[in-house]
Amino acid sequence: MVKYTIKRLLQTLVTVLIVATIVFLLMRMLPTDYFFTEEQLMKLTPEQKQEQLQAAGLTDPIGEQLVRFYGQVLRLDFGESRRIQSGVDVVKVIGSKFTVSMRLGCTALVISLIVGVFIGIIQTINKDKILDHIGTGYTIFVNAVPSLVSYSLVLVFGSTVLGLPSLYSTRNPGPSSILPVVCLSLASIAHYALWTRRYMVDELNKDYIKLARVKGMSFKNIMTKHVFKNAFVPLVQYIPTSFLYTIGGSLLVERFFSVPGMGPLLNDAIIRYDVNVVQTLAIIYASLGTIGVFIGDVLMMLIDPRIKLAGKGETR
Amino acid sequence: MKKRTKLLALVLALGMVLTGCGSNDAGNGGSGDGIKDLVTWETSNREMENVFILNSEMANDLNVLGNCYEGLLETDPQGKLIPGLAKEWGTEDGGLTWTFKLREGVKWVDVNGNEKADCTAQDFVTGLEWVMNFHKNVAMNTSMPTALIKGCKEYYEYTKELTAEEALALDNTKFLEMVGIETPDDYTVVYHCISNATYFDTVCVSACLYPLSAAFVAEVGAENVLGSTNETIWYNGPYTLTEFIQGNTKTLTKNPTYWDTECSLFDTVTIRIIEDTTVGFQLYQNGELDHIDLSEANLRTIWEDENNEYRDQLAEKLPKKYSFQMHLNYDKYNEDGSKDENWNKAAGNEAFRQCLYYGLDLTKYLERYNFINPLKLENNAYTMKGLLYFSDGTDYVSKVNEMLALGESDGKTTVRYDADKAAQFKAQAMEELAAEGVTFPIEIDYYIVAGSQNALDNATVLQQVFSECLGDDFVKLNIGTYVSSLSKEVVQPKLHSFVINGWGADYGDPQNFLGQETYGEDTAYYSNNYSNVNESTDEDLIATYKEFTELVNKANAITDDMDARYQAYADAEVYMLQHALSIPIYYEINWQLTHVNDYTKSNAMYGIQNYMYKNWETSVDAYTTEQYKAFEEEFNN
Numbered sequence: 001m002v003k004y005t006i007k008r009l010l011q012t013l014v015t016v017l018i019v020a021t022i023v024f025l026l027m028r029m030l031p032t033d034y035f036f037t038e039e040q041l042m043k044l045t046p047e048q049k050q051e052q053l054q055a056a057g058l059t060d061p062i063g064e065q066l067v068r069f070y071g072q073v074l075r076l077d078f079g080e081s082r083r084i085q086s087g088v089d090v091v092k093v094i095g096s097k098f099t100v101s102m103r104l105g106c107t108a109l110v111i112s113l114i115v116g117v118f119i120g121i122i123q124t125i126n127k128d129k130i131l132d133h134i135g136t137g138y139t140i141f142v143n144a145v146p147s148l149v150s151y152s153l154v155l156v157f158g159s160t161v162l163g164l165p166s167l168y169s170t171r172n173p174g175p176s177s178i179l180p181v182v183c184l185s186l187a188s189i190a191h192y193a194l195w196t197r198r199y200m201v202d203e204l205n206k207d208y209i210k211l212a213r214v215k216g217m218s219f220k221n222i223m224t225k226h227v228f229k230n231a232f233v234p235l236v237q238y239i240p241t242s243f244l245y246t247i248g249g250s251l252l253v254e255r256f257f258s259v260p261g262m263g264p265l266l267n268d269a270i271i272r273y274d275v276n277v278v279q280t281l282a283i284i285y286a287s288l289g290t291i292g293v294f295i296g297d298v299l300m301m302l303i304d305p306r307i308k309l310a311g312k313g314e315t316r
Numbered sequence: 317m318k319k320r321t322k323l324l325a326l327v328l329a330l331g332m333v334l335t336g337c338g339s340n341d342a343g344n345g346g347s348g349d350g351i352k353d354l355v356t357w358e359t360s361n362r363e364m365e366n367v368f369i370l371n372s373e374m375a376n377d378l379n380v381l382g383n384c385y386e387g388l389l390e391t392d393p394q395g396k397l398i399p400g401l402a403k404e405w406g407t408e409d410g411g412l413t414w415t416f417k418l419r420e421g422v423k424w425v426d427v428n429g430n431e432k433a434d435c436t437a438q439d440f441v442t443g444l445e446w447v448m449n450f451h452k453n454v455a456m457n458t459s460m461p462t463a464l465i466k467g468c469k470e471y472y473e474y475t476k477e478l479t480a481e482e483a484l485a486l487d488n489t490k491f492l493e494m495v496g497i498e499t500p501d502d503y504t505v506v507y508h509c510i511s512n513a514t515y516f517d518t519v520c521v522s523a524c525l526y527p528l529s530a531a532f533v534a535e536v537g538a539e540n541v542l543g544s545t546n547e548t549i550w551y552n553g554p555y556t557l558t559e560f561i562q563g564n565t566k567t568l569t570k571n572p573t574y575w576d577t578e579c580s581l582f583d584t585v586t587i588r589i590i591e592d593t594t595v596g597f598q599l600y601q602n603g604e605l606d607h608i609d610l611s612e613a614n615l616r617t618i619w620e621d622e623n624n625e626y627r628d629q630l631a632e633k634l635p636k637k638y639s640f641q642m643h644l645n646y647d648k649y650n651e652d653g654s655k656d657e658n659w660n661k662a663a664g665n666e667a668f669r670q671c672l673y674y675g676l677d678l679t680k681y682l683e684r685y686n687f688i689n690p691l692k693l694e695n696n697a698y699t700m701k702g703l704l705y706f707s708d709g710t711d712y713v714s715k716v717n718e719m720l721a722l723g724e725s726d727g728k729t730t731v732r733y734d735a736d737k738a739a740q741f742k743a744q745a746m747e748e749l750a751a752e753g754v755t756f757p758i759e760i761d762y763y764i765v766a767g768s769q770n771a772l773d774n775a776t777v778l779q780q781v782f783s784e785c786l787g788d789d790f791v792k793l794n795i796g797t798y799v800s801s802l803s804k805e806v807v808q809p810k811l812h813s814f815v816i817n818g819w820g821a822d823y824g825d826p827q828n829f830l831g832q833e834t835y836g837e838d839t840a841y842y843s844n845n846y847s848n849v850n851e852s853t854d855e856d857l858i859a860t861y862k863e864f865t866e867l868v869n870k871a872n873a874i875t876d877d878m879d880a881r882y883q884a885y886a887d888a889e890v891y892m893l894q895h896a897l898s899i900p901i902y903y904e905i906n907w908q909l910t911h912v913n914d915y916t917k918s919n920a921m922y923g924i925q926n927y928m929y930k931n932w933e934t935s936v937d938a939y940t941t942e943q944y945k946a947f948e949e950e951f952n953n
Contacts, residue, residue: 086371
């Protein structure tokens with residue numbers, strides 16, 4: 001297990017390094033025009049543009065820039081933001097946002113897990129009955145209706161009928177988080193309900209369940225001791241990644257409710273050619289992704305001892 | 317007796333509270349129901365990026381920072397210059413030397429309003445040194461000082477040769493030796509211009525000439541100034557930025573030490589970031605915003621329902637500061653990289669351009685921007701109205717319109733539209749161009765951003781206007797798309813037949829508009845980037861441009877008589893328009909629901925102060941359409 005963990009961590013490190021290098025090179029491959037706003041692009045003379053690029057260190061040879069970048073990463077110095085918050089340390093820019101996203105995201109995830117899995121169980125127990133159809137209807141509705149439409153419905157209903165704040169406010173984080181959390185949870189609840197139902201129905205149709213029934217095991221025991229436990233295993237794998245990805249925030253929800261989180265940050269940083277922010281976010285997301293998968297694997301193994309992550313000469 | 321006095325005092329105090337008397341209260345037009353804490357908005361794609369005013373060139377930042385910092389001058393609702401930190405100013409040699417006398421007792425404060433230092437003439441030297449020091453301000457905001465103030469260019473080049481460490485360590489000594497700025501005493505600043513800059517004072521409301529406290533630089537360290545946050549910068553403006561949550565909220569709080577104790581300020585101004593105006597409309601309905609611009613859809617919903625609760629609250633905004641023009645491309649290329657000779661010959665032909673000038677009835681197109689009052693958007697001049705005035709108070713653009721003698725509107729079509737003239741020019745153009753080998757219909761390529769239904773709808777209407785007014789036998793408007801950047805994908809490869817673009821002034825002189833269209837000059841923005849006239853080989857066109865350029869330069873040389881100067885510019889502008897070198901299209905006038913009287917805001921066509929929350933008249937109840945019409949009438953008289 002220890003050997004496996006070290007091996008996976010090293011793999012993670014290499015993956016992150018490769019991703020960071022690719023992102024670095026991709027950003028440098030973009031025409032330098034993207035460094036400027038539309039107005040600057042047209043108004044500045046070629047000399048003025050060159051001077052601004054020079055001041056930002058973007059006219060140095062790529063190799064030199066890459067070595068400088070590695071050196072900075074090793075020192076955990078991710079530089080300063082150029083456009084998102086001009087001159088401010090990237091870590092500070094990101095740090096102020098990720099706590100907001102994580103708090104909302106984790107709340108939504110917990111709600112989604114509890115409500116979604118519960119709905120999935122209810123649907124399974126009432127398979128092909130009215131409650132099952134209602135659950136399926138909800139899942140189809142959430143997936144079929146464009147997110148912005150459902151968010152608008154939540155906004156109008158929440159603010160007009162329930163009198164909740166329409167936008168997120170740091171002065172009033174509790175009540176103003178309700179609508180964003182509801183929107184964040186809508187799709188996840190449907191997701192967990194759908195997969196819980198599917199895995200549980202699959203389990204119910206397996207031979208060992210039929211045998212358990214024949215042997216006179218009660219429905220309740222079958223559901224709790226076998227069906228749910230086995231159906232939950234595939235879901236568990238994705239929970240750590242989902243938790244870690246809450247740091248990343250949601251682009252749509254955060255934009256819609258003006259949540260000062262991480263969601264729109266990568267998008268904005270790319271559009272504004274804020275190289276340091278893009279590179280740092282790429283490193284963070286790559287790390288989160290690989291670590292999340294690793295923890296998911298370990299968790300799955302812990303819940304179901306039949307699963308082996310590393311056998312003789314092989315890894316999962 | 318004592319009881320009576322107490323009672324009287326109580327009544328008086330109560331009266332004062334109810335009527336909102338006292339200094340530094342938000343304006344209310346005397347009705348006693350003004351807003352104390354304004355809640356305004358900005359869309360998420362225009363979020364602020366920089367809190368250090370000298371390092372920013374973006375309206376997103378400057379709209380907020382204009383409240384945190386105070387410059388030499390301010391602008392009033394008519395767009396005229398009024399005293400700011402300078403209580404008096406002037407030039408005695410036709411704009412070569414400008415002297416500004418500063419008021420005393422102005423303080424720099426921290427974010428909490430604690431006094432840090434006095435604001436003196438030295439701060440303007442420190443500010444300009446910072447801007448012109450290559451390593452300190454990384455080449456931002458340098459263009460106007462370089463073009464206007466003696467020695468700025470040389471100092472900039474000098475600092476560029478230094479190492480970053482050396483440049484950051486520079487104080488003002490070398491700067492004062494090299495650059496045309498001096499401070500005879502603590503409250504006088506003198507600028508020496510390269511040539512007669514009669515409009516130099518209008519540059520004083522731009523960020524490049526704002527002050528910077530040397531004590532602030534010493535406190536945070538020169539290397540950390542560009543990384544300043546709202547909590548570390550020093551303020552000398554009417555507000556301090558007490559809260560800045562990127563992507564969510566900015567809060568401006570009244571600066572208790574602000575010099576202008578007679579003005580009205582809000583206690584706080586909260587700027588909420590919203591996704592778009594549709595979300596904003598929902599917030600306005602909930603009472604969470606004090607004003608909101610209306611999208612076309614929201615405006616139609618309200619306008620077309622007479623029982624809508626907001627129907628009698630629709631308020632028409634003042635024109636934005638951009639004059640939109642159709643800039644023709646005289647050196648157009650096809651997408652395969654070959655020259656589009658067919659278009660280039662047509663654009664060079666004056667009769668063809670006159671067809672565009674007189675032959676397009678743009679009413680339907682203008683309805684796309686303001687379907688209630690489309691003709692109000694009609695623009696027939698090149699310079700933006702309200703930019704400057706003759707000494708008798710006549711707006712420069714009114715003079716241009718008068719000289720153009722386009723006649724009166726019939727209330728149905730645009731003033732400029734003249735079907736008879738257009739038919740004559742069409743026949744002439746077709747004959748002349750056919751002789752040059754031009755094939756018909758002439759393909760006209762117009763580009764819009766991909767994925768925008770609104771842009772596509774606007775372009776489709778324009779396409780219909782071209783078709784109906786000029787005829788399918790003559791021209792054919794093709795709508796192309798670009799993905800993200802008009803300049804990178806269309807303008808630089810010269811794919812456009814024309815671009816419709818708005819120009820907002822950098823300073824208050826016609827040179828800033830007409831100087832962008834001159835021939836053979838590096839500083840002419842539109843000639844070099846959009847019309848590409850310098851690359852044209854059409855001799856008639858070049859001769860017309862040269863004549864126009866001569867008229868502009870002649871006007872620019874007049875520095876001792878401002879009326880004569882403006883008249884000369886008006887002659888040049890009329891010449892340009894009569895030869896249809898550029899086709900004026902529209903002004904932007906939108907609709908809103910609001911608790912703010914826009915006619916009390918600063919409304920300059922240049923500078924950074926139109927979002928300065930000072931002396932704004934507001935009302936707790938939303939203003940009605942009737943009230944707004946009355947404001948407009950009063951403003952225009």
